[in-house]
Amino acid sequence: MAEVRIEGLRKDFGKATAVDELTLTVRDREFLTLVGPSGCGKSTTLRMICGLERATSGQIYFDDQAVGHLPANKRDIAMVFQSYALYPHRTVEQNIGFALKMMRVPRKTIDGKVHAAAKALGILDLLDRKPRELSGGQRQRVALGRAIVRDAGAYLLDEPLSNLDAQLRVHMRAEIKRLHAEVARTFIYVTHDQVEAMTMSDRIAVLSDGRLQQCGTPEEIYERPANRFVAAFMGSPPMNFLSGARRFGVSVPDDAEVGIRPEHVRISPTFVDGYVPGRVFVAELLGADVLVTVDVGDELIKARVPAPFDAGVDSTVYVGIDPAKIHMFAAADGRALP
Ligand code: ATP
Numbered sequence: 001m002a003e004v005r006i007e008g009l010r011k012d013f014g015k016a017t018a019v020d021e022l023t024l025t026v027r028d029r030e031f032l033t034l035v036g037p038s039g040c041g042k043s044t045t046l047r048m049i050c051g052l053e054r055a056t057s058g059q060i061y062f063d064d065q066a067v068g069h070l071p072a073n074k075r076d077i078a079m080v081f082q083s084y085a086l087y088p089h090r091t092v093e094q095n096i097g098f099a100l101k102m103m104r105v106p107r108k109t110i111d112g113k114v115h116a117a118a119k120a121l122g123i124l125d126l127l128d129r130k131p132r133e134l135s136g137g138q139r140q141r142v143a144l145g146r147a148i149v150r151d152a153g154a155y156l157l158d159e160p161l162s163n164l165d166a167q168l169r170v171h172m173r174a175e176i177k178r179l180h181a182e183v184a185r186t187f188i189y190v191t192h193d194q195v196e197a198m199t200m201s202d203r204i205a206v207l208s209d210g211r212l213q214q215c216g217t218p219e220e221i222y223e224r225p226a227n228r229f230v231a232a233f234m235g236s237p238p239m240n241f242l243s244g245a246r247r248f249g250v251s252v253p254d255d256a257e258v259g260i261r262p263e264h265v266r267i268s269p270t271f272v273d274g275y276v277p278g279r280v281f282v283a284e285l286l287g288a289d290v291l292v293t294v295d296v297g298d299e300l301i302k303a304r305v306p307a308p309f310d311a312g313v314d315s316t317v318y319v320g321i322d323p324a325k326i327h328m329f330a331a332a333d334g335r336a337l338p
Contacts, residue, residue, distance in 0.1 A: 161173065203216060
């Protein structure tokens with residue numbers, strides 16, 4: 001079992017700092033996701049945890065053992081990469097069992113573990129195939145199978161779904177989450193996709209420019225973002241930031257910026273006290289909801305409202321916000337205000 005504790009971790013590449021004083025504890029058997037935009041330092045962090053990259057300073061502990069000096073193969077971890085890196089000439093069965101064979105695990109034990117993993121992943125009938133005879137999602141499962149037979153304390157996954165089409169990604173998202181529950185091990189997952197982070201994780205660590213912005217449960221991150229960056233990055237469609245919040249009847253300090261999520265913006269076809277007139281800029285059907293963008297003169301506000309929405313483009317509507325649902329951020333540094 002493994003708790004992964006990261007203390008003051010830093011990685012410089014020449015003059016550029018990829019990871020800046022990162023301190024974070026991943027609990028035993030937790031599913032923790034590192035999320036952030038491209039270049040924020042997610043992969044570098046994961047590579048330092050698994051031993052493929054040496055930290056400039058700081059330390060990593062597995063339970064209470066410092067592992068910074070250990071090579072990757074001595075760290076009791078298994079890693080799944082974005083480019084599954086399967087051996088093309090070996091069968092699925094050989095691919096999944098390869099690491100165990102290298103470790104000179106007895107043949108019978110390998111067979112047992114490979115079958116158990118293939119069963120958990122629903123690929124028992126594919127064991128004799130070669131990677132080229134598999135779909136993207138099936139290859140992805142083989143890559144996962146290769147990691148889970150390893151019986152490691154922690155599993156590190158670097159954007160494992162990024163090569164899959166949208167539908168398969170949604171399917172595999174659920175499969176990985178289930179797999180985590182079944183194997184009951186520590187998972188550290190890297191993605192730039194905030195929806196993946198929200199749907200799969202026990203906790204999310206949001207990074208920007210190599211720095212930890214916030215670490216918390218998906219609910220905490222969504223409902224109480226620590227700063228403007230987290231508020232803007234997490235949530236789809238993203239939060240509105242209003243330059244003229246006072247006209248909605250919200251009292252705002254001078255040095256604050258107001259944010260409101262689209263699901264907390266109201267639209268009425270007729271005047272309502274406290275609502276602001278605007279014109280429908282565009283309305284996009286999302287399924288059960290409609291995302292309506294309203295031009296209120298000097299800015300566009302997005303509202304997520306239940307379908308159907310009947311007002312056409314350019315028709316006049318009235319926009320209101322729920323004052324209990326607003327977020328306020330300091331204009332100077334973006335930190336959330338109480
Ligand atoms: P992505 O989602 O695009 O993979 P990321 O968040 O995983 O991004 P990293 O790959 O960790 O980001 O990179 C963090 C920063 O470090 C980037 O600015 C990147 O250009 C830089 N970097 C990463 N690896 C190296 C390297 N080997 N040499 C120099 N700079 C590097």
